[in-house]
Amino acid sequence: MILISENLIGKGGSSQVYKGCLPDGKELAVKILKPSDDVLKEFVLEIEIITALHHKNIISLIGFCFEDDNLLLVYDFLSRGSLEQNLQGTQYGLHR
């Protein structure tokens, strides 16, 4: 698991995901897209696809944000471990 910091919960080629918490206590996963040539396209595409999908294994998109050059996607926060942990059924594995 690439866990750079405790609050940075995921990192990919074109984005970083942070855990967040709204003042009302609702937990979020905030995905920040890195600037790139296709970033706008990716942003719109991801919104399109995720809002079209309704499945218990696919986290739902709560909202998004585009201000200035910042493109952010906001997901429900699921504290269920990584994909690998879920696949192996070792949800509370200690490897980081």
Next chain:
Amino acid sequence: MLNDDMEESVLQDSSCYQAADQESYFGDEGDSEKNSLAMVPVKATDAGCSVRTLHDREVTALKPGWPLLHRTISSSDRKVSERSLFRRISVVQWAMQLPSRNLSFHKDQFLGLDSKSGALVPVNAETGMVASPERKSTSVPKELEGLHEKYSSSCRLFNYQELVSATSNFLPGVYFDFLTMDFICPKVVFIFDMVYLPM
């Protein structure tokens, strides 16, 4: 599971409103965050909401305080009625009701609370969007035009500052659960660009 989640978030929402009512404190970001949704409520339904959105006619029509005193005093002396207004609500709430000094708005415009500045701003009565001139002037890329409208039923439009503070300025350290050593990966990331993530 999904239903549970939804129910939970509904509960959280209502508790948030309750808290806002009880504390009568405008700085509750749970509510200001709702406003930043660009869905500012345009009708005042209860005491908690009336602070946030007031038709400008209603502002002058508000006459809280002691009803008996009102009848004798308020019609003749407007200052007194304003003072009784101060007593009913917190100073902060009162300040929120003051129109911005450099604000010019038409008689029929609605007022809403701007989540960023905390000022009362004109709100488009039909869309509930904050009719702020700066929002109009910022050029939205062609790809993003109409995005919010298209997904307004399922997604909210977040304010950048709101997300900055939600994630503690995207800084580490606050939320990780060391007891369970639990960390998360939103599963959706595996669909897109994080397939190689776990090791």
